[in-house]
Amino acid sequence: MSTIEIIEAGPYTSIQDRGRFGEQRYGLGPAGAMDRLSLGIANVLVGQAPGDAAIEIGPLPMTFRVTEGVVRIAVAGAVRGMTSDGRALSGHETILLNEGDRVQMRAASQGVFTYLAFEGGIRAEPVLGSLSVHARAGIGCPYPRALQPGDRITVGGASTRETERLLPPLAETHGPLRVVLGPQDEHFTPAAIAAFLAADWTISSTSDRMGFRLEGPKLEHAKGFNIISDGIAFGAIQVPGSGQPLVLMADRGTTGGYPKIAVVISADLPRLAQMPVGSKIRFAAVSVAVAQLEARAMAVTLAGLKDQVREIGGGELSSAFLLGANLAGGAVDALE
Amino acid sequence: MKPEPVILPCGDSALSVELGAVIDETLNGRVLALDALVTAESPPGVIETIPTYRSLFVVYDPVVADYATLAAWFLDRANRALTPPKPGRNWQFPVCYGAEHGIDLPFIASRTGLSEAEVVRRHAAGLYRVYMMGFLPGFTYLGGLDAAISVPRRDDPRLTSPTGTISIGGIQTGIQCLASPTGWHLIGRTPARTYDPNRDPVFFLEPGDTVRFIAVSPDEFTALERRAAAGERVAEAGNP
Numbered sequence: 001m002s003t004i005e006i007i008e009a010g011p012y013t014s015i016q017d018r019g020r021f022g023e024q025r026y027g028l029g030p031a032g033a034m035d036r037l038s039l040g041i042a043n044v045l046v047g048q049a050p051g052d053a054a055i056e057i058g059p060l061p062m063t064f065r066v067t068e069g070v071v072r073i074a075v076a077g078a079v080r081g082m083t084s085d086g087r088a089l090s091g092h093e094t095i096l097l098n099e100g101d102r103v104q105m106r107a108a109s110q111g112v113f114t115y116l117a118f119e120g121g122i123r124a125e126p127v128l129g130s131l132s133v134h135a136r137a138g139i140g141c142p143y144p145r146a147l148q149p150g151d152r153i154t155v156g157g158a159s160t161r162e163t164e165r166l167l168p169p170l171a172e173t174h175g176p177l178r179v180v181l182g183p184q185d186e187h188f189t190p191a192a193i194a195a196f197l198a199a200d201w202t203i204s205s206t207s208d209r210m211g212f213r214l215e216g217p218k219l220e221h222a223k224g225f226n227i228i229s230d231g232i233a234f235g236a237i238q239v240p241g242s243g244q245p246l247v248l249m250a251d252r253g254t255t256g257g258y259p260k261i262a263v264v265i266s267a268d269l270p271r272l273a274q275m276p277v278g279s280k281i282r283f284a285a286v287s288v289a290v291a292q293l294e295a296r297a298m299a300v301t302l303a304g305l306k307d308q309v310r311e312i313g314g315g316e317l318s319s320a321f322l323l324g325a326n327l328a329g330g331a332v333d334a335l336e
Numbered sequence: 337m338k339p340e341p342v343i344l345p346c347g348d349s350a351l352s353v354e355l356g357a358v359i360d361e362t363l364n365g366r367v368l369a370l371d372a373l374v375t376a377e378s379p380p381g382v383i384e385t386i387p388t389y390r391s392l393f394v395v396y397d398p399v400v401a402d403y404a405t406l407a408a409w410f411l412d413r414a415n416r417a418l419t420p421p422k423p424g425r426n427w428q429f430p431v432c433y434g435a436e437h438g439i440d441l442p443f444i445a446s447r448t449g450l451s452e453a454e455v456v457r458r459h460a461a462g463l464y465r466v467y468m469m470g471f472l473p474g475f476t477y478l479g480g481l482d483a484a485i486s487v488p489r490r491d492d493p494r495l496t497s498p499t500g501t502i503s504i505g506g507i508q509t510g511i512q513c514l515a516s517p518t519g520w521h522l523i524g525r526t527p528a529r530t531y532d533p534n535r536d537p538v539f540f541l542e543p544g545d546t547v548r549f550i551a552v553s554p555d556e557f558t559a560l561e562r563r564a565a566a567g568e569r570v571a572e573a574g575n576p
Contacts, residue, residue: 021383023384023538024395026473026474027472028473137472138533179347180346182344182345182346228359228388228390228391231393233395253471253472254386254470255386263345265347266349292398
């Protein structure tokens with residue numbers, strides 16, 4: 001076992017895994033990684049299961065130091081400059097760090113959330129089946145809050161393998177974010193549904209792990225904006241009285257009393273999660289059947305990642321070259 | 337006559353089974369009966385459920401179950417008789433009413449034309465049903481409020497309200513565990529924590545349980561709050 005210490009961390013940096021399920025009936029939301037695809041890539045590189053816990057690093061800089069033992073890390077998701085004592089590091093490949101090594105990660109230059117996974121995983125006792133931090137609920141392991149300087153995290157030690165590994169980039173997805181209309185699309189006028197699907201929406205600066213607020217045309221309710229509170233899915237788009245939509249993300253409340261016009265399909269949630277404040281997005285409606293085909297395709301991709309991992313041999317190019325430093329997808333906007 | 341159940345897709349990994357469109361004990365009982373059927377029969381792919389006032393929210397894995405199959409399963413069950421389960425446990429929650437713990441008590445009194453003491457007496461005399469828990473961990477929506485002390489929600493929600501707040505919003509009253517914004521009126525505070533991630537069990541209330549409030553003094557509140565902070569439940573299960 002090894003230990004790392006957080007030297008510097010921005011406000012949205014926390015330990016996240018696939019999420020905590022089973023307690024939503026008591027109001028405890030699942031939390032979990034905002035971008036489950038990037039979490040999976042980082043984990044699989046270091047030999048962990050795709051949904052295992054990693055450090056989710058928000059858009060601001062983060063620095064940590066190996067305080068005990070040798071660790072092997074992998075990084076995926078939002079692109080940012082990374083160095084260790086002057087040595088430039090790359091995402092999408094495993095990196096061996098020795099005791100005392102310090103890794104500096106700059107602010108994200110593309111995307112929002114970067115995932116830092118460790119060989120042997122993060123060692124902590126799960127609460128209700130998960131390590132995921134839900135800061136508002138005061139739950140998560142080993143710290144029930146966002147990470148702070150001085151925090152120490154126990155991780156599995158690095159194996160003695162000689163070579164490092166890389167994962168080729170996944171194909172990028174472009175175009176509008178796909179949604180399934182409903183469950184309360186009938187609470188909106190036909191004109192509001194049309195405007196919702198036609199507008200260029202801007203992600204507001206008040207967005208966080210709870211939800212992404214969107215700015216655009218005011219959407220009109222057909223039957224008022226109160227419903228009898230019901231359950232809320234990851235990616236549900238609720239429209240309160242202001243007529244400005246809110247996409248509910250990983251730290252959402254479990255139930256709510258505003259009508260939900262649509263839900264972002266799960267295969268497009270990783271792309272949405274990586275869109276910084278100010279990004280322009282557009283929505284396109286698809287059927288549940290299409291959304292489920294895409295969800296299954298994403299599950300196949302995640303399950304197949306481990307077969308894509310390659311050894312970095314003597315003559316093989318490093319992933320930094322292969323990727324051109326573009327890890328999270330170049331699309332800052334999701335329009336046509 | 338019971339309304340036709342409706343199955344609504346909520347994206348590709350969840351659906352909502354709506355059994356009606358009102359806040360009503362019998363309807364909520366049927367939601368709990370449907371929820372019990374899910375536990376008993378565990379249809380493939382279902383990850384968890386959220387029983388709410390008049391609907392059951394179902395989270396599922398789209399790799400295991402497709403929407404059409406699950407929707408048909410739930411429509412079939414929702415059309416059955418669905419006998420509401422027997423009432424759950426009854427809980428007694430200590431509450432310190434008014435003053436610093438219930439800053440909206442004077443407003444509730446003036447709005448309803450009752451004295452503060454009468455508002456408290458009526459609130460503490462009620463037997464409430466846990467309709468659902470949601471929004472934030474441990475937030476408990478209770479039905480059964482005396483209509484004479486019902487006051488509409490605030491136009492401008494308060495940015496924060498303390499842990500353990502007991503509040504009134506329209507015909508509902510609620511127990512809130514975590515500090516959070518609220519549009520409801522603060523009538524008192526309970527030292528009991530409906531959610532404590534460091535306690536086993538983390539939660540103890542269930543939908544279908546009933547709740548009574550027992551008025552306590554500020555000193556009793558402080559003493560009980562200390563015990564709750566040490567992991568005690570403080571709310572007691574007893575006879576209705």
